[in-house]
Amino acid sequence: MGGIIPISLHSLTTLLSFFFLFLTSFPAKSSSADTINSSESLTTGQTLVSSNDVFQLGFFTLDNSNWFLGIWYKNIPDKTYVWVANRERPLKNSSSGVLRIGVGGNLVIQEDGEGSTSAGSLLWSTNRTAAANPINPVAKLLNSGNLVVREASDEQNFLWQSFDFPTDTLLPDMKLGWDLNSGLNRYITSWKSKTDPSTGGYSFKLNFHGFPEVFLENGQHMRIYRSGPWNGLRFSGVPEMKSTADMNFTFIFDQNEVYYSYHVSDSSLISRLTVNSTGSLQRMTWIEDSKSWSLFWYAPKDQCDDYRECGPYGICDTNASPVCNCTWGFKPKNQQAWNLRDGSDGCVRQTSLDCSTDGFLPLKGMKLPDSTNAYVDKTMNLKECQQACAKNCSCTAFSSANISDRGTGCVMWTDELLDMRHYVEGGQDMYVRLAASDIAAYGGIASLNDSKKSPAPALVAGVSVASGVLLLGLTACLIWKRKRLQSMLGGKTQQRGIQERSQDLLMNEAVITSKREYSGETNPDELDLPLFDFNTVAQATNNFSEKNKLGQGGFGCVYKGMLDEGLAIAVKRLSKNSGQGIEEFKNEVRLIARLQHINLVRLLGCCIEMDEKMLVYEFMEHKSLDSVLFDKSKSSILNWPRRFNIICGIARGLLYLHQDSRFRIIHRDLKASNILLDGELNPKISDFGMARIFGRDQVDANTRRVVGTYGYMAPEYAMDGLFSVKSDVFSFGVLVLEIVSGKKNRGFYYANNELNLLGHAWKLWKERKAMEVLDPSVGVSYSSQEVLRCIQVGLLCVQEHAEDRPIMSNVVLMLGSETATMPQPKNPGFCLGRNVDTSSSSSKQDESFTVNHVTVTMLRGR
Incomplete structure (x- = not known):
């Protein structure tokens, strides 16, 4: 049986002293310190924390095999790194790295954590080369996120600072630019990837030559974006750049230095400027309420x-x-x-x-x-x-x-x-x-x-006469051109007809807002589109050879062509004998010539010559969605990631038409044959012949001439001629269910009362068997959550009542977020009808109908 061993007071004192000396013999730092001196070091698991508790410095890894020394925001859950020291030479062993102050006051990272300051393999150093060695150097992490080396007794002058050697992030009060006396150039460079902080392929650098400005360059030093020079208020290429009470911008340009910086006066505002691994400049702001980074500004953001x-x-x-x-x-x-x-x-x-x-x-x-x-x-x-x-x-x-x-x-x-x-x-x-x-x-x-x-007076007189003759000639030429074009488009003078301008005027008008609206749309129906001559188009299509024909419809034929410079095109040729299509032709020119989006087909030009009316498009290698989706020999190339990408792409294109384009546009004939696929199977919405422009405050409209395709038309449109953005949403929902299932929606009941695709999907959804909708040709590699999310979005879009359907901005949000809350769908809209040609069910052509005045357009995918 054990007992208590007595111990003297002297022995206890000796023991405590021993433990005190043992503990203090190690130079480890606690996580609350912001400074180390020349006798201390920092190893894996130890950190420095700025006194304001915002920034933290230590070793980190993103792949459990490479370790880096870096600085990050301490209290942001999604760990965000703002500086990396040894980005080119990572540690390979988590237990071997050590940061210490070495010879000459240089910060060094060495491979081992033991021994003297000279022990171990040197991976990184501040490489300070000043002649005088500091007496008592210390390294401190400042409240700004700046890691500095200084004399312990001098808090103002730094021997070295991380702000002079940024990585991919510009923090408040950092300088982006040059110290002209020392030749120091401070610029930010992207990470190689999200999990690899080594030097990537993009840099944001200030060029101090001439009138200084900042350039975004790729790895080959090719400029891909520039800020424009500083004009006293902002960079001239960043019009949205405005100083506020919380944030102001500074640009210094003198004989000693040239740099840009920004200052944040509100300590609760966390903002950073980064260049990411894909070559995008981004100003991010932390939103505490949502615990997430918000994209405040980015570039490049558009074609210009x-x-x-x-x-x-x-x-x-x-x-x-x-x-x-x-x-x-x-x-x-x-x-x-x-x-x-x-x-x-x-x-x-x-x-x-x-x-x-x-x-x-x-x-x-x-x-x-x-x-x-x-x-x-x-x-x-x-x-x-x-x-x-x-x-x-x-x-x-x-x-x-x-x-x-x-x-x-x-x-x-x-x-x-x-x-x-x-x-x-x-x-x-x-x-x-x-x-x-x-x-x-x-x-x-x-x-x-x-x-x-x-x-000189003589010059004034001569120029006046010359300009008068020139203007008179141009006016006469323009009038003749307009009359000729109006005759070609139907022989009637129309107040809102498409008007051709001479090519010289089209290309060379002064782009000054005081002379005309800069967009070139003083007249909204004006033809502002390159014109191809007939011979060029005929030569490109091998004189409209049958071998070049891609499809045929009520409007005429579509041909593949190749221009002399090797550009593949698709030519939509309006039939001379067609009583239908002239209005659609003019409508498509008016609309799509002014629309630019990655998910809209690109109209390259038109030809109006020799009684010909043709539209010239970019060529889509995989033709139309229906030619792949509903062909069992081809549908297997549409695996789930590709189908999901097609659904999201169509949604983004439709959102652009409804909300983000310069006009609010209702397509009115969204269907699988009007979705074209490029070489990488990216979707592009096409065929705007039936589209309508809405006013920004307009909610819906009514038409006596209902146009569209059975199976895709919303009930309120098919029955009552009432259309709105929600009509397109219905068509999109049908498309989503067709893409998921690989089956067509007929738009009516068969004679044996089988349900159409909408009814079938709705029935399975209620029975909690929605995954049975999925096309087996997709294979086994898919995300069940994504599939179910798409089916639910599709059913929400095809609900019977228009007011129940979501708008496209909500659709895009629901498709792109795994956490977005979605309502349960209600009954879909079932549009009844009879097929006038029972044999057409096996046809590869779409069936487009005008319901009230029955005309038929047989349109194959281009």
């Missing part, structure tokens, strides 16, 4: 953000169609490529310059051109800038350097103007050099003080 999208002297505008325009006095350099909406070759002058008589054309709301080689003088005012540019025969344009105080400073360009863009809101004024005759033809120079440059 792509560097040099419209080439030299081209101006890009996402509100125009096409997006590239030549300014007044210029024409496309490569007309054929321009007709195909490839503006990368840019524009060239129509009239040679004469230095002594040239003028300047004002452009409003502009992102200034690439300013790498621009000349900047901060002392000039804008009038002096104009005079200096006029005297310099090499000067191509000028602008204010600073617009924050009524315009100060001068920027002049002496080479080609690259990467210009127009904004409806934002941007700034710039002035482009033009020949005197082009200025006169435009309507005269709009000078800085409403006073015009005074050329």
Whole structure:
């Protein structure tokens, strides 16, 4: 039986002293410290925490095999890293890494955690090369997230700081740019992937040459996006950039340094700017209520953000169609490529310059051109800038350097103007050099003080006469063209008919908002689309050979073609003998020429010549969805990920039509044959012949002429002619169920009263057997949750009452979120009807009907 062993007070004191010395002999840091000195170190499992409890530094791993030293937000559940030290040389053993202060006050990461400061393999070092060694160096994690090395007694001056060597993240008060005295360049570079923080393929760097601006570059140092130069308020290419009480922006440009930074005055606001592994710049803000990061701003975000999208002297505008325009006095350099909406070759002058008589054309709301080689003088005012540019025969344009105080400073360009863009809101004024005759033809120079440059009297008289003759000729030409086109489209003068403009006017009108609406849509029915001549289209289609025919319908035929430069096209040729289709042809030109979305088919141009009416589209390698989905020999290529991608793509395209496009558009004939598939089986909505434009406040409309396809038409539309966005939602729901099941929805009951696809899916849903709807050809690799989510979304979209159906923004949310709450569907709408041709059930052609005035369109997928 055990007992208690007595111990003396002296022995107890000795024992406690021993344990105290034992514990203090290890240089480990607790997780609450923010500093280590030269006698301490940091190993795996130990961290430094900033005194405000926001940032944490330590070793981390994303794949359990490679370990890095980094800094992250301490209290954000979704661990977000803002800096990585040894991104190129990770630790391979979690227990072997150590961070310490080494020789010369350098922070080092070594492979082992024991021994002297010189022991172990060196993986990373601050590599400070100053001659003088610090006496008592310490490393501290500041409240800003900056890891610094300094003398223990000097809190102001840093021997080294992580803010000078950022990785993929720019934090508040970090500098993005150059220290011109030391040659230090601070820039951010993406991770290689989400799980690999080593140096990736994208960098965001400030170029201090000329008029400084920041460029996003890929791994080959090719520029893919630029911010535009700083104009005193913001970067000229970021019109949404505005300082607020919580956040303000700074740009310093002097002989010592050039940099951009931002400051957050509200300590509760967590914001960061990153470049991710896919090449996207993102400003993220933490939302505490939802415990998630919110995307506040990103770039590139549209076609006009792509560097040099419209080439030299081209101006890009996402509100125009096409997006590239030549300014007044210029024409496309490569007309054929321009007709195909490839503006990368840019524009060239129509009239040679004469230095002594040239003028300047004002452009409003502009992102200034690439300013790498621009000349900047901060002392000039804008009038002096104009005079200096006029005297310099090499000067191509000028602008204010600073617009924050009524315009100060001068920027002049002496080479080609690259990467210009127009904004409806934002941007700034710039002035482009033009020949005197082009200025006169435009309507005269709009000078800085409403006073015009005074050329010689003889020149004024000559230019006036020439411009008058030119304008008279253009007017006569335009009238003749319009009458000719109206005759070709039916012989009736229509107030809202499609109007052809001469190609020169189409491509070379000045893109100035004061002259016309910049989008080119002063007349909403105006044809703003490249025109192909008949011979080009005939040659491309091998003279409309039967071998090139892709399909045939009531409108005519669709042919595959190949242009000389190797671009595959699909040509929709309106039949000369068809009494139907002219209105649909005009409608499609009016609508789709102005719509641009990755999930809408791209209209390249049209041909209206020799009594021909043709539409030229991009060619879709896999033709229409129905030609693959309902063909058992092909449907197996549509595995579940591809089907789900097609469903989501159609949803995004329809959301664009209903909500995000410049018009609210109801398609009215959404069906499998009108969904085209490209080479990667991405979906594109096509055939806008029956579409209708809605006003932004318009809810629904009624028509006497119901057009569409049985099986896809909503009940209220088929029976009463009432259509709205909810009509398209119904059609989308049918499409979803067809894509999931691989079966057609007939839109009516068979003679033996079998249910159609909607009824069949509804019956299985109520019986909790919904997975039986899934097409067996999908195979065994699929997500049951995704399948069930799609079936439920499909049933919600085909509910009988329009008010019960979701709008497309909610549909996209439900499809994209595994946690979105979805209501239970109600009875689907069953549209009854009889098939006028019982043999057509086996036909590969769709059945499109006009219900009230019975006309039939037999349309095969293109």
